[in-house]
Amino acid sequence: MPELPEVETIARFLAAEVSGRIILRSEVRWPRAIACPSAQEFAQQICGREIRSVTRRGKFLVLALDEGFLLVHLRMTGRLLVCDAARKDACATPFNDAHTHVYLYLDGDKILRFRDVRKFGRLYLVQDPAQVLGELGPEPLGPDFTAAALGDLLRGSRRLLKPFLLDQRRIAGLGNIYADEALWRAGLHPLRRSDSLSAAETERLHGAIQDVLREATAHGGTTMRDYRSADDAPGQHQWSLAVYGREGQPCPRCGETIVRMVVQQRSSYYCPHCQPAETQAGRGGR
């Protein structure tokens, strides 16, 4: 499930592979993969466009075109793959399979394709990226995301910490894995209320979010099952996870058994010892 580090890894790879290339033609095999405009308009409008750059905003890939923007959200199992036209039948991931929904044929005999087993991912072709990205919160590794800024966000919310961290309108780019890892690093229980954090706890959470995202990006992301970069390479951060997916295993910090619970329909993994529900002051979740 691509979150910020995975999308960043893909963006960096794609930037080197497709920047400056012209989209000669496209093929949309599953129209619903195109969120906007219609699949027909998409095919017409994208033809002849030059890809100027590939960057990331939150969990979105942002392909700046000479005219407009192609935005891609991979959701759970979406992938963008590049290959040489001459070697398309030798791809590690089958070139022609039922899960590949959009093909973009580029100059220089390159092909960029969108594949998604679960069909949750979407492509957006827009003039103004704010149409899609406008509601996103700050970039957690950007200059605006200071501990003070996080404090303001936290004080403005009465939600539980875990759903707070997953809300892309508050912070853009965290998903289930890194939210759990950040909470563990900060020693904060997922059910703490956002506006209950002390200044020291806010500071810890801020550092934890940035550290885990930087480390995971340096590792090329986390591959639990499906994630691969655009060159089919898996990430390596799964070997460094402290709590996510580790129910029943010992906490790397204290040895206590990691617990899984469901918070708002989502798995949450935490260490009951390192992330106590009760605060020092004696109040708190449960």
Add this chain to the structure above:
DNA sequence: ACACCCTCCTGGAGGC
């Protein structure tokens, strides 16, 4: 403003 539940999807895992 918040929680809660549903929908979208499919392959993989577990039960029998």
Add this chain to the structure above:
DNA sequence: TGCCTCCAGGAGGGTG
């Protein structure tokens, strides 16, 4: 072996 059911989960929607 094989069939059946359940489940993961990001985001957006509806409802209370």
